[in-house]
Amino acid sequence: MASCALVLALSITQNHAAAEATESQHWAEGVDGDQVSTDQGAPEADDAEAELKRISTYVRSLKSDVVDLNHDLKQMEERILYPSSTKYSVFVSFSSGQFFQLESVKLKLNGKLVATHIYSEKQQNAMLRGGIHRLYMTNLADGDHSATAFFTGIGPGGRSYKRATNIEFEKDANSSYLELAIGDDAVKQEPVFAIKQW
Amino acid sequence: MRYRALKVVLASRFWLAAALLPLSATPAAVWAFSSNVNSAQELEYGAVLFEYFQHDYFHALVEQKYAESLKNRSALANTGQLVKGGMLVSYGLPNKAEPVFDELLSSNVSHEVGNRAWFYLAKLHYNKGDFASARDAVDRVEGPIPVDILVDYHYLATLVTGHPERLAQKVSMIEATAKNSPAFPYFLFNLAVSQVGRGDVAAAVKNLERVTESGAGGEGATAALVDRARHGLAELAMKADRLSAAWGYLSEIRTSGLYSNRALLSYAWAAINREQFTEAIPALELLAGRSIAIPEVQEAKVLLAHVYEEQGLYKRALKRNIEAEKEFGEGVSLIDQARRVIDGQDVPREFINNLEAIMDDTDWYARHPSVDYESLTPFLIDLMASNAFNETLTELADLYVIEENLHYWADQAEQHQAILQSAEEKRFDQNMREMLGRTDAIRQELGERWEELELYTLVVEEEERERLTALMDTTRADLSVLEQRLGRLQALEDPYEQPDHYQPMVREHHQRIEALLARTENQILALERVMRKLIKLELDKHEERMNYYAAQSRLAKARLYDMALLSLEQSVPAAGATNSPEAQ
Numbered sequence: 069m070a071s072c073a074l075v076l077a078l079s080i081t082q083n084h085a086a087a088e089a090t091e092s093q094h095w096a097e098g099v100d101g102d103q104v105s106t107d108q109g110a111p112e113a114d115d116a117e118a119e120l121k122r123i124s125t126y127v128r129s130l131k132s133d134v135v136d137l138n139h140d141l142k143q144m145e146e147r148i149l150y151p152s153s154t155k156y157s158v159f160v161s162f163s164s165g166q167f168f169q170l171e172s173v174k175l176k177l178n179g180k181l182v183a184t185h186i187y188s189e190k191q192q193n194a195m196l197r198g199g200i201h202r203l204y205m206t207n208l209a210d211g212d213h214s215a216t217a218f219f220t221g222i223g224p225g226g227r228s229y230k231r232a233t234n235i236e237f238e239k240d241a242n243s244s245y246l247e248l249a250i251g252d253d254a255v256k257q258e259p260v261f262a263i264k265q266w
Numbered sequence: 267m268r269y270r271a272l273k274v275v276l277a278s279r280f281w282l283a284a285a286l287l288p289l290s291a292t293p294a295a296v297w298a299f300s301s302n303v304n305s306a307q308e309l310e311y312g313a314v315l316f317e318y319f320q321h322d323y324f325h326a327l328v329e330q331k332y333a334e335s336l337k338n339r340s341a342l343a344n345t346g347q348l349v350k351g352g353m354l355v356s357y358g359l360p361n362k363a364e365p366v367f368d369e370l371l372s373s374n375v376s377h378e379v380g381n382r383a384w385f386y387l388a389k390l391h392y393n394k395g396d397f398a399s400a401r402d403a404v405d406r407v408e409g410p411i412p413v414d415i416l417v418d419y420h421y422l423a424t425l426v427t428g429h430p431e432r433l434a435q436k437v438s439m440i441e442a443t444a445k446n447s448p449a450f451p452y453f454l455f456n457l458a459v460s461q462v463g464r465g466d467v468a469a470a471v472k473n474l475e476r477v478t479e480s481g482a483g484g485e486g487a488t489a490a491l492v493d494r495a496r497h498g499l500a501e502l503a504m505k506a507d508r509l510s511a512a513w514g515y516l517s518e519i520r521t522s523g524l525y526s527n528r529a530l531l532s533y534a535w536a537a538i539n540r541e542q543f544t545e546a547i548p549a550l551e552l553l554a555g556r557s558i559a560i561p562e563v564q565e566a567k568v569l570l571a572h573v574y575e576e577q578g579l580y581k582r583a584l585k586r587n588i589e590a591e592k593e594f595g596e597g598v599s600l601i602d603q604a605r606r607v608i609d610g611q612d613v614p615r616e617f618i619n620n621l622e623a624i625m626d627d628t629d630w631y632a633r634h635p636s637v638d639y640e641s642l643t644p645f646l647i648d649l650m651a652s653n654a655f656n657e658t659l660t661e662l663a664d665l666y667v668i669e670e671n672l673h674y675w676a677d678q679a680e681q682h683q684a685i686l687q688s689a690e691e692k693r694f695d696q697n698m699r700e701m702l703g704r705t706d707a708i709r710q711e712l713g714e715r716w717e718e719l720e721l722y723t724l725v726v727e728e729e730e731r732e733r734l735t736a737l738m739d740t741t742r743a744d745l746s747v748l749e750q751r752l753g754r755l756q757a758l759e760d761p762y763e764q765p766d767h768y769q770p771m772v773r774e775h776h777q778r779i780e781a782l783l784a785r786t787e788n789q790i791l792a793l794e795r796v797m798r799k800l801i802k803l804e805l806d807k808h809e810e811r812m813n814y815y816a817a818q819s820r821l822a823k824a825r826l827y828d829m830a831l832l833s834l835e836q837s838v839p840a841a842g843a844t845n846s847p848e849a850q
Contacts, residue, residue: 097468116799117654120661123792127661128359130785134668135324137778139331141675144775148685148768159309163302194319198302200312245306266306 149207156208157245158183158215162195164252167224168259170195173248174218175204182206203248212238217248219261235263311340318349323357324667344370344379351386358664360390381407385419392426400426416444417453430460434469451477451491458498467502474499478518493525500532504539512536527553527562534569543573558597559645561811567593568815571822580826587823594816601809604645608801614794618663649804658800662793665786672783679776686772689764705752712745 146155160173170192175183183204187195195201216234223229237246245266253260303309311333317326330350333341340346347370354363367387371380388403404423411419417440424433434457444450454473461470474495481492496515503512513536519529530549537546550573553566571586607613649655723734 094468094471116796116803119792119796119799120654120658123789123796124358124657124661126785127665127789127793128361130782130789131324131357131664131668132359132362134671134782134786135327135331137775137782138328138671138675139335141678141775141779142328142332143335144771145678145682148682148689148764148772157310159312161301161303161309161312190320191316194316197315197319198312199316199319200303200309201316202313245309247303247309249301249303251301266309 150205151207153241154207154209155244156206156239157202158204158206158248159245160185160195160201160203160248160250162250165196165250166252166254167257168219168229168250168252169222170219170250171221172219173203175248176216176218177204177206177208178213178215208239210239210241212236215246215263217261217263219248219250224258229259231259231261233261233263235265237265239265307339310336310338311346314341314346314349318353321356323353324664324671326353327357344373344375348379348382348386351383355386355390355393358661360394363390377409378412381409381411382415385411385415385422388426389418389422392422397426413444414447416440417447417449421453421456424457424460430457430464430466433457434461437473451480451488454480455491455495455498458495462502467506471499471502474502489520490523490525493519493523493529497525497529497532500529500536504532504536509536509540513540521552527556527560531562531566531569534566534573538569538573543577546573558593558812559600559808560647561808564594564597564812564815568818568822571819575822575826580829584823584826584830587819587826590819591816591823594812594819597812598809598816601645601805601812604805605802608798608805614662614797615666617797618659618666645805645808646801649800652800655797655800658793658797662790662797665790665793669783669786669790672779672786675779676783679779682772682776686764686769689768702752705748709745709749709752716742716745 150156158175158177160170162170170187172184172186174181185201185203187201191199191201214234214236216232218230218232220228220230233248235246237243243265247264247266249262249264251260251262252258303312314326314329314333317323317329327350330341330346330353333346338346341350347366351363351366351370354360354366364387367383367390370383371387375383384403384406388400388407391397391400391403400422404419404426407419420433420436420440424430437454437457440453441450454477458470458473458477461467461473477495478492478499481488481495484492496519500512500515500519503509503515513533516529516533516536519533520526521530530553534546534549534553537543537549547570550566550570553563554570556563558564558567567586567590571583571590574580574583574586646655719734719738723731723738726734
């Protein structure tokens with residue numbers, strides 16, 4: 069990955085004469101390139117590097133296998149725990165973030181607190197760039213339900229900001245997602261919170 | 267003295283971050299604001315980006331694979347595949363990334379996506395050392411280049427074609443387009459390095475000076491880069507015997523931070539070469555007060571004594587040599603201690619877990635690191651700059667994450683078994699169905715007997731018939747209730763049952779967890795061995811150097827004692843003559 073990087077090692081010769089450049093022109097003008105020798109960095113312990121290369125090959129194969137396994141396990145868990153007819157996911161999305169810095173979210177489903185999450189700085193940044201957080205996954209029967217989301221964070225003027233929003237919704241065979249969305253109201257200069265079923 | 271490896275990475279971890287096109291710019295009608303999300307598919311794919319933008323490529327790849335298995339359009343789209351290729355490269359799986367880019371380029375992609383893919387492919391080939399393929403891929407990029415990869419692309423083009431002149435001609439154009447890019451000063455620095463390599467010192471100096479101008483007043487990484495550029499300029503100036511210029515650059519480098527040790531030592535050497543010994547002393551004194559584990563400090567201790575001797579301050583020189591010899595002895599014992607530390611079982615893991623704290627700029631170069639590795643980490647400053655050590659740490663960090671992930675799944679395996687067990691118990695419903703069948707047969711039999719009983723009542727006495735009729739009415743009511751219940755149960759559809767293949771599937775997955783965990787632990791052991799080996803080699807180098815410096819100090823001390831004795835002997839005949847106390 070770091071091949072773009074150049075490694076430069078300049079050896080310094082300490083036996084300089086006290087020759088000084090004339091100050092009328094930049095000192096570097098006319099300097100002979102051969103005066104400045106370059107060499108690559110000190111060689112690493114060869115056998116350790118060879119060992120590292122050998123291990124890296126195994127690690128690459130291992131990484132690939134673990135990604136595959138994680139995918140398979142994730143699918144398997146969903147099959148066991150969340151049959152497709154009842155599987156229901158709740159996401160948190162950010163569509164601007166100019167007036168609100170999200171710190172935490174709480175979710176109540178049918179009056180019961182089912183999920184809370186505190187966002188790290190990394191997660192906040194990821195959401196501002198388009199990442200969407202899968203907050204909760206559950207089984208939900210077809211029919212009427214209600215959801216309430218509580219958002220806390222820093223609002224306009226750097227003040228602590230808390231808001232709640234709720235939705236009454238009917239889940240049918242075609243709906244599997246609920247989006248808790250945070251956006252900006254440019255006119256009122258404040259954040260907007262909404263919930264939508266997909 | 268040597269100038270240690272300089273390494274500049276053109277924000278490589280982020281080279282795909284900006285590659286993403288926005289999910290959508292069309293506002294959803296139901297929202298009171300402009301939403302980025304326009305479909306459930308985009309919502310699902312957002313989970314990939316959530317991990318990706320945190321640079322958690324492992325989980326991002328898992329999410330990507332999952333999204334692809336759901337036939338998610340965003341994940342399967344060209345931009346999604348482009349991101350996938352980038353994630354594979356970033357996660358250290360270039361061989362897996364290559365077919366993704368190849369596939370992308372063989373399809374009908376937009377000009378921008380094509381250019382990006384060729385660029386990433388070129389980078390991938392370059393990383394693998396396949397310069398011919400890299401050159402070919404670079405040449406395939408044509409037309410307008412996306413701004414976020416503009417700097418990187420031109421730099422890569424220079425590397426693979428070997429002509430910094432080609433890039434130098436485009437500096438103005440790149441500057442006009444991407445001057446505010448964080449990568450721009452790094453690009454100038456790297457260009458300068460390649461120009462030095464080709465002997466074009468004047469152009470290199472010009473670009474390094476532009477780095478110092480563009481980063482003036484910056485903090486953190488920018489300030490470090492400016493220090494690095496100034497130090498590079500100073501070294502070039504010294505190589506060209508332009509000591510005044512070197513002096514000027516060195517005077518502007520900060521006395522704390524990443525390059526302060528090298529800068530202070532270079533400053534002292536520049537002063538010595540200018541025969542301005544009094545200028546060298548403060549820099550050397552400042553350095554000598556820092557940790558003995560730092561190579562520049564070791565050199566400064568010997569040099570400081572030498573400077574005092576050159577100035578005729580023999581007493582101070584002697585004192586410095588005595589102190590240096592003692593401190594080198596302490597340094598060698600610190601190395602022994604460091605060797606014992608690295609032998610500790612969990613040290614590599616804790617080292618990586620605390621890497622950010624260890625790398626803390628202020629603590630790292632100060633005398634008191636904030637973590638418990640103070641006896642180890644100061645010796646590893648140079649080693650941290652080596653590719654081999656960096657790669658070892660990266661691979662180990664990835665393996666620890668994998669190990670943690672597999673332990674999580676191993677714990678989950680117990681829950682999977684519990685769920686399957688519970689599902690198995692639900693098969694009792696099947697037994698119930700069999701029981702219902704049996705009950706139905708009994709009901710039919712009872713119905714037949716009921717008819718017989720009704721015929722029988724016709725032939726019994728009146729009094730008995732009345733009694734029987736009352737009994738039959740009660741029984742009929744009970745049978746009716748039973749029939750209704752039976753009918754309801756028979757009308758029920760099959761209760762949910764786990765498919766038969768779940769049990770072996772879960773078992774197989776659990777076996778895979780165990781097998782991969784064993785492989786992971788083996789690789790961790792092997793890499794920890796490499797890490798320990800590299801550290802011990804570095805400690806050996808430190809020990810060798812300190813023993814050498816200690817010998818130098820010892821020799822200088824002996825020489826100064828001899829001089830003092832000689833001076834005393836010579837002063838006996840001339841008793842009464844006065845000498846300066848310092849000279850004595």
